[in-house]
Amino acid sequence: MATQPDQMASASMVPETMQVPPGHKVALETVGMGLITYECRVKKDMAGAYEWAFAGPDAKLMDRSGKQVGKYYGPPATWEAVDGSRITGKQIAVAPGGAGNIPLQLVQANPAMGQGAMTGVTYIQRLKTQGGVAPTADCGAPNVGAKLTVNYQADYIFWKAV
Template identity: 70%
Template sequence: MQNIQLKMTPVLASALLLGLSSVAHAMVPESMQVPAGHKVALETVGVGEITYECRDKPDAPGELGWAFAGPNAVLNDSSGKQVGRYFGPPATWAAMDGSKVTGTQLAVSPGGEGNIPYQLVQANPAMGEGAMVGVTYIQRLDTQGGVAPAMACGEANKGERQIVKYQANYIFWKAS
């Protein structure tokens, strides 16, 4: 039996990453699937914070609760190099080249205990020229942390803000 050794080149590493990526996308809950006719344009890891504010619940007058006030994260590629930012409101994904997109949430799916949910967003047309031009969908997957604080939210701390750390994969799709 012949022993074959492969040298890990950038091309081979990319091919393996893309192959594993396809398998990972197949395991995404059905509600988070991007419609046929789209391909992955960019895969990033968002590392940052989500701010919550103690305020009146919009659907329950007179009740207070921790409400999402906005994200602030760095988007890194697979090598750890910063390729963009995620911030808001409104939720905005911006590439280092200055192009950016906002979007409309289509679906969410549980991300596991202690993690913000997975999310599927339909992108609005990009602003500027660059990497975000043509992005049609954004998936937030593999979330870690980011849930609202467990501490009480009441009249005594109404208006208080709390920052929570989180991480998630953001997958950007374009029409194929």
């Protein structure tokens, strides 16, 4: 499942809905590798129906050479550099990631907390997703609150204003 960091997504492979607006440049390219936790919950506004709901990620962010440069965790979804600077954000677009893969995602970043690599980041793209979809195990009244983890990987591209 592991993609080499030097095989990261190029702009030509990114769906139009996932493009970062003009006036921004790539500041950091990473590969996130880790786990996504899902929790068995009652479906919102659907009494008697259940689903595996996203509960949060736990991943390492690696640079092109394979060195850990940060981590991704939540909730809320937080990208944190090894220097302690971190950001959260608001999802503004998604696109299909392919069968068995979580969707691609475009996030508008909130101002960074702390000074460092995440200072000035304006957008985060999640691209080239592998795995991470909700479990297929039974989810119902007997196991509400149960949690399961699944492996996933994705490229995270961090953008800053020019």
